[in-house]
Amino acid sequence: MIPEFNYVRAQSLTEAQQQLSTDGARVCAGGSDLLGCLRDEVFDCSKVVSVTGLDELRGITRSRDGGVNIGALTTIAELAANSTVQELYPGLAQAAAEVASPQLRNQGTIGGNICQKPRCWYYRGEFECLRKGGDTCYAMAGENQYHCILGGYRCYIVHPSDTAPALLALNASVQIAGPRGERVVPIEDFHVAPRDDVQRETVLEDNEIVVAISIPQPASGLRSSYRKVRARGSWDFALAGVALALAFDADRVTGGRVVLSGAAPIPWRSREVENTIIGQRIDATLAREAADAAMSEAAALKNNGYKIPLFKGVIEEQLLAIASA
Amino acid sequence: MNDPKEALYYIDGVDVPETPPARDLDQEPWGETTVVGKPLPRVDGYERVSGTAVYPADMSLPRMLYGAILRCPHPNAVVRSVDTSAAAAMSGVHVVMSGFTPSSRALQAHRQLIESNLFNPHCRHEGETVAAVAADNPYRAQDALRAITVEYDVLPFVADERRALEPDAPQVREGGNQVSDTQQYQRGDIEQGFVEADVVLEEDYRCECEIHTPMELHGCVAQWDGDSLTLWESTQGVYNVQAQAAAALGVPLSKVRVVNRYMGGGFGSKLAAGKYTVIAALLAKEAARPVKLVLTREETLLAVGNRPPSNMHLKVGVKRDGTLTAIQFTGTGTGGSQQAGGTSLLDWIVRDLYVCPNVRTETTDIYINAGPARPFRAPGHPQCSWALEQMMDALAQAIDMDPVELRLRNIPTVSQGRNNIPYTTTGLRACLEEGARSFEWQQTKDAITTESDSHIRRGIGVASGLWVAGGGGPPSTAIVKIYADGSVNLNMGASDIGTGTKTVMAMVVAEELAIAPGDVQIEWADTGSTQYATGSGGSKTVPTESPAVRAAAIDVKAQLLELAAGEMEVDASLLSLADGKVVAGGDSPKEVEISALRSLRRRGSVTGIGYRGPNPSGKAVNPFVAQFCEVEVNTRTGEVNILRFLGAHDSGRVLNLLTYRNQVFGGITMGIGYGMTEQRVLDVDQTGKMANKNWHDYKLPTALDVPADMTCLPIDLNDTEANTTGAKGIGEPATIPTAPAVANAIYNATGVRVTGTPIDPTKLVSALAAARGED
Structure with missing residues (x-):
């Protein structure tokens, strides 16, 4: 049952920041993650600050540099259905369409999606885990079939977002409003790995709010895609996913990024794949080589060894698909 | 074991006494049917879809309280002490009980509550009941649970049956982790059979534990009127719950009424009363107010059943x-x-x-x-x-x-x-x-x-x-009534657990009485007003109840035609029903509206009783x-x-x-x-x-x-x-x-x-x- 809290619906960004400056305050946009965390008693919350009245944080607009600016309150469903996004960044539209379920896509926002708390069942359950201030990561020796194979360090969550890997592949930036004004953080630097801080998922301070996400103009010949493998057809997080944003000159890859979801505690940029394919023509041999390279540093836990052949399979499939797109 | 159904632990294994013989009426198998067999929508579809159907969790009674259960968070622990004083002192909290409360200790657990006290001092699984509260709203009930302090001795556990028979495995119960002797069955000569084979294959298989988790949560509303208890419970068998609740509470069967009108699924997990049923009744008694106790989703996943691995x-x-x-x-x-x-x-x-x-x-x-x-x-x-x-x-x-x-x-x-x-x-x-x-x-x-x-x-x-x-089987009793205006009522004790039982039974009545299924008003699943029925489990509701319902409809039809025969001065064997009329065939066709039958008006109604006959021996x-x-x-x-x-x-x-x-x-x-x-x-x-x-x-x-x-x-x-x-x-x-x-x-x-x-x-x-x- 959700604990008792005060509720404030901010009328301005400034008011939202002021309200968030008190202890125990939490920002609420779609609420689909926050309310679940409160019900599961993942963290304390004495005040919920709703930002749903801030209409200036809604909508998708073209930016002057030819890219797009996505307001943080834009719903995942709006993002998936937006024709500009579908045209310029199909990988992002695909990622949005793969999120959760229709109900949650209608309710959840892009700002919230990249700030999600981990779905680790120890973190969400009645376990005093390291990330919640305890002294153990239960996933290390426990039921870790859905946990990370890359980037784990004392904590072995996977980052739950589908859109963040696509945004990272597209070199997006996060606009953050705080008491000292706005700052812009590349999404590559937005998420915090457990090696840096085991109790944080993002660089956001308590009274900071994500206000928008901007994506630069697509490079010439850019193709993008997102592919998600999951245990259930709807309402499920990635067992393994791959976001591609690759620039092609004819059939040669000239640049771009490859990002894995379901692999690591943060959206995981696979420079091994990038280095293997950039400057090359993707054929079956190269795709396999790149897939193997992606997993060269992977370390499986007791129950998630399947992720290694799974990532190899999905990376191989997606590289071949984008090369022939 | 000749009849393996006896091994179904939800069937008692006691022979059913012969039910009274049906009146000597024609119950030949149907040939061509006019209603039965058709793809007809639910007779209660509108109620279920529109939201007007009242499920137990929808119930609201005057002065009703809300119950909640504190459950053990450990797989194996002994409860040393339960301090309920802070919870009991909270505003809006009316009752707090635990295994140390006299009213709960006095209860002998019924067999169906499985060798376990209501609040077991030794909790052998996560989710075992430790304490319960009743408060004037659900939030206060949860707050009260949080205010209860329990001291546990946490013990070693074993949670994987593949390891539980190892010599050093923690003992779930005294006497070892094997429940009983290995059950064996044999026919023929297995070794000779393998000798005769051209190919022999061997393989290991495993099925994981599956959980029922029906859409509708487990729960009930309990209300006492003097020393009589009414339970509105989401259950597959109102008479099962009546028997178990009465035994656990030490109350005569006649003073426990169990009602289950609409229901949102059970899949076997709602064939018996739950501990929550008895707890709700106790809380209501102590508070002298009705108590609603609906489990949380987490509780239904932990503590009310599963398909074993x-x-x-x-x-x-x-x-x-x-x-x-x-x-x-x-x-x-x-x-x-x-x-x-x-x-x-x-x-x-x-x-x-x-x-x-x-x-x-x-x-x-x-x-x-x-x-x-x-x-x-x-x-x-x-x-x-x-x-x-x-x-x-x-x-x-x-x-x-x-x-x-x-x-x-x-x-x-x-x-x-x-x-x-x-x-x-x-x-x-x-x-x-x-x-x-x-x-x-x-x-x-x-x-x-x-x-x-x-x-x-x-x-x-x-x-x-x-x-x-x-195949179903006895016992079952059904009653079909025809009123003076020709309208029809079916009374049966079976639940409609979401499968469409009511619709099917209405079709059986409609087939015999030549009316539309939607015109059959149905009373069902209420120990206070409907006839005895066994729980809806074992894929037996239709084969058990439909013959009893058919027999009742045939009985009421025969009586009605006898009444009509007297008034119409035609032999009853020449009469039949069609569109609300009694129709005489033969040389001089005539017909009478059922509502025009004077003798029916005088009697008010005609009642047919049907029993489920035995299965073929x-x-x-x-x-x-x-x-x-x-x-x-x-x-x-x-x-x-x-x-x-x-x-x-x-x-x-x-x-x-x-x-x-x-x-x-x-x-x-x-x-x-x-x-x-x-x-x-x-x-x-x-x-x-x-x-x-x-x-x-x-x-x-x-x-x-x-x-x-x-x-x-x-x-x-x-x-x-x-x-x-x-x-x-x-x-x-x-x-x-x-x-x-x-x-x-x-x-x-x-x-x-x-x-x-x-x-x-x-x-x-x-x-x-x-x-x-x-x-």
């Missing part, structure tokens, strides 16, 4: 011509920390489904520190089917025979598990043959083998099955099934897309084609969940707690996990021996062979056999990679 080993011998020569089956399972049927009926399909003279089975039930099993849609059968049907597939391949053909070579006409008594009908052959024809099995098989070597592969699979029960009444599916497998990722399913079912006469299809599609959907997505995950190596006790992590299948292309093919063999409506059960057989049919299709597509549920990418991708020689 099963570990099975099969060794089977077959001749090249497809003759089965020997089947050896070993199975272990666990009902958790209680005697809850961890291996109930686990070997029945091995004993009974295919002709085989030499069979040996052994099953061993094991205690672990986990929540109790409860009957779950065909107890034991989907597990055994998972093993045997995959084995049949492997044997077919080993002798180079089509898997449908191998099954057809081994169709029994007698129940071998019951000393060879005959079945009334066995539709197994027809299910396989007509199912294969309708599915285009051979054509699809030919098309697939010529496909290219893309990493997306197609395959088809078949599995068949039978259900040990499904010396025969087995069982439903049979064959299911077929086609899948597409991504061999790089282990993703499975189920393209289509066909269920061919012999469940006797179809009484309502629409609700029959609902059961088949629902059974296939549940079977897909069993085979592909669902499993309880316990943190066996660290805390013993359930890791996935929510609907996100416990993965029920969604609409995207089941094929849009589903076909229901009823095989109606006109079973006139089974009972007077010819119906057999459909609910349970519909889910029995689904999972192995998918597993066999995946094998057909990929050459990889996955012997453990669920087959999701976490299992399949590794198996596929290993098959390619990768690590």
Whole structure:
């Protein structure tokens, strides 16, 4: 049952920041993650600050540099259905369409999606885990079939977002409003790995709010895609996913990024794949080589060894698909 | 054991005394029917869909309080002390009770509450009840639970039955972790059978623990009026709950009324009263106010039942011509920390489904520190089917025979598990043959083998099955009344657990009385006002209740026609009913509106009583099934897309084609969940707690996990021996062979056999990679 809290619906960004400056305050946009965390008693919350009245944080607009600016309150469903996004960044539209379920896509926002708390069942359950201030990561020796194979360090969550890997592949930036004004953080630097801080998922301070996400103009010949493998057809997080944003000159890859979801505690940029394919023509041999390279540093836990052949399979499939797109 | 149904632990195993004989009236099997068999929508569809149907959780009574239960967070712990003082002092909190409260200690736990006190001082599973509160709103009730301080001695636990028999495993109960002696069954000479075989295969199989978690949560509302208790409870059997609540509370049956009008699913987990039922009654008594107690989703995942996990080993011998020569089956399972049927009926399909003279089975039930099993849609059968049907597939391949053909070579006409008594009908052959024809099995098989070597592969699979029960039987009493205006009332004690029982019974009445089903007003599932009925489990509600309802309708019709015969001065044998009129055929046709019958008006109503007659002696009444599916497998990722399913079912006469299809599609959907997505995950190596006790992590299948292309093919063999409506059960057989049919299709597509549920990418991708020689 959700604990008792005060509720404030901010009328301005400034008011939202002021309200968030008190202890125990939490920002609420779609609420689909926050309310679940409160019900599961993942963290304390004495005040919920709703930002749903801030209409200036809604909508998708073209930016002057030819890219797009996505307001943080834009719903995942709006993002998936937006024709500009579908045209310029199909990988992002695909990622949005793969999120959760229709109900949650209608309710959840892009700002919230990249700030999600981990779905680790120890973190969400009645376990005093390291990330919640305890002294153990239960996933290390426990039921870790859905946990990370890359980037784990004392904590072995996977980052739950589908859109963040696509945004990272597209070199997006996060606009953050705080008491000292706005700052812009590349999404590559937005998420915090457990090696840096085991109790944080993002660089956001308590009274900071994500206000928008901007994506630069697509490079010439850019193709993008997102592919998600999951245990259930709807309402499920990635067992393994791959976001591609690759620039092609004819059939040669000239640049771009490859990002894995379901692999690591943060959206995981696979420079091994990038280095293997950039400057090359993707054929079956190269795709396999790149897939193997992606997993060269992977370390499986007791129950998630399947992720290694799974990532190899999905990376191989997606590289071949984008090369022939 | 001659009648294995006695092993169904929700049936008492006591012979049913003969019910009063029906009046000597014509109850010949129906020929052509006008209503029965049609695909008619639910008589209560509007109420259910519009939200006007009142479920127990919707109840609101004046001055009603809200109950909540504090549960043990540990898999094994002794409760040292419970400090309820802070909770009791909270505003709005009316009652707090624990195992130390006199009113709860005084209760002797009823057998059905399974050798466990209401608040057990030794909690042997996570989710065991420790304390309870009643408060004036649900939030205060939860706050009060948080204010209770419990001191536990946390003990070592064992949460995996595969380790529980090891010498150093913690003891769940004194006397060791084996529940009772290993159960054995044998016929023929198993060793000789293996000698005669051309091919012998062996394999291990495992099915994970599946949880009922019906859409409607478990719970009830309890209200006392003096020393009489009324319970509005979500239950499959109001009379079961009445008996158990009365026994636990020490109250006469006559003073416990249990009502269950609308219900949102049980699947076997709501056949008995829960501890929550008794707790709600106690809280209400102590508060002298009504109490509503509805469990949380987490509680339903922990503490009110599951299909036990099963570990099975099969060794089977077959001749090249497809003759089965020997089947050896070993199975272990666990009902958790209680005697809850961890291996109930686990070997029945091995004993009974295919002709085989030499069979040996052994099953061993094991205690672990986990929540109790409860009957779950065909107890034991989907597990055994998972093993045997995959084995049949492997044997077919080993002798180079089509898997449908191998099954057809081994169709029994007698129940071998019951000393060879005959079945009334066995539709197994027809299910396989007509199912294969309708599915285009051979054509699809030919098309697939010529496909290219893309990493997306197609395959088809078949599995068949039978259900040990499904014939129903006495006792059941139904009453049908015709009022002076010709309107009709049906009174029956059975629940409609969401399957459409009310609709089917209204159709039976309508068939006999020549009225529309929607014109039958129904009283049901209320111990205070309806007749005795057994719980709706075992796929027996339709075959049990519909003959009683039909007999009552025939009885009331006969009485009505006798009244009319006197007034119309026509012999009753010449009269019939049509459109609210009594019609006389013969040489001088005439008709009278029922509402115009003076003698009926004078009497007010005519009442017909029907009883369920006995089943045919010396025969087995069982439903049979064959299911077929086609899948597409991504061999790089282990993703499975189920393209289509066909269920061919012999469940006797179809009484309502629409609700029959609902059961088949629902059974296939549940079977897909069993085979592909669902499993309880316990943190066996660290805390013993359930890791996935929510609907996100416990993965029920969604609409995207089941094929849009589903076909229901009823095989109606006109079973006139089974009972007077010819119906057999459909609910349970519909889910029995689904999972192995998918597993066999995946094998057909990929050459990889996955012997453990669920087959999701976490299992399949590794198996596929290993098959390619990768690590």
